[in-house]
Amino acid sequence: MPVYDLSILLLAGGRGQRMGGQDKGLLEWCGQPLIAYLHAVARPFTNDLIISCNRNPERYAAYADRLVSDDSDDFPGPLAGIRAGLAAARHGHLLVLPCDVPQIDAALLTAMLDAVRRDPSRPLMLRQGEHWEPLLCVIPTAHAGVFESAWALGERSPRKVMLQLQAQALQCPSDDPRLANLNTPALLQSADCSSDEPPQGTC
Template sequence: MKQCIDTSQISGLILAGGQGSRMAGQDKGWLELAGLPLIVRVRARLQPQVGELLISANRNLPRYAAFGRTVPDAAEFAGCGPLAGLEAGLSVCATDWLVVAPCDLPFLPDDLAARLLAPLLRGEAKLSAAGCAGRQHPACMALSVELLADLRAYLRAGGRKVREWQAGVGALEVGFHDAPEAFHNLNTPDELAAAVAYASQWRQS
């Protein structure tokens, strides 16, 4: 059962600031899946679940700006990976809660935010992350903006690992075992090709 949550109290962040090293350095947000860039597909999934939408990007900022407020990595944390993008998003987040997803998950559940936020709104933790079929998906998370100071301290101490930082702040795992297709990362050309095949089947069903 989906929960009714005031989306105006939630911000969304799409992580699109990576180097795309396994995609020959391409900006993954602009790779096309069945004729549409990944950023368009992920935005279409996440935007209805949140209020303001932020996009963590370090290239092609004017193009990304057409789909949300762009937030490049702070100079202090340049090269620090996904956590730098998270820091950038938290630093401008105007709501109490931030829901995060990477730009290479085009089949995100339409109740991602509601399910990730449920334990946080009950006061069980300040951060939750998705899990599915025995795998963790730490880049899909919801968290309180109160964690910004902790994240900055972790980065300044040399930390770079998303799961390590999440564990340190007491993250909970939220299961999405009913939606395994939602968490097919598109990190390589082969994975993108498989997603194209899946999207074709999905459109025909």
């Protein structure tokens, strides 16, 4: 898969319930908004960088080529953002990243894309032990209709839709520091950003 046969979706459209209703992607960690870290890693991989957001579009616009939003205003969950991203994507695959994993790196994205190249017709999800990470995934955009049909039938779980499509796994260690999810105020404050060395992991 050439680098530019890839669209990337950054998910920042959630309610931010664990953050007291704040717009999580714009919360600062180590002096920058969370979305800035995702943008820095994703930008070299695509000429079609999409952000799913339901608030503050004027601030998110600086970090994306295009913005999408959910088709309802009640924060229906990440599957709504993924559907919007699939509908907007200009390329054959959509790589999805949540906004609260600021320590991911280019090596992780490269590993995901290398795995997809081996079997490009199936979605890929990260997996830690027995736990799937459905918001760290790559989806062939040809499956957009499957996601729409599942939504129409009431499905709201991205993981279940991708497993129905026989998703492949990229296995990562359960303690991979790059996958630390900073989705509460306590985690955001406690995550170390003083080291000059980026976190190392292997998937």
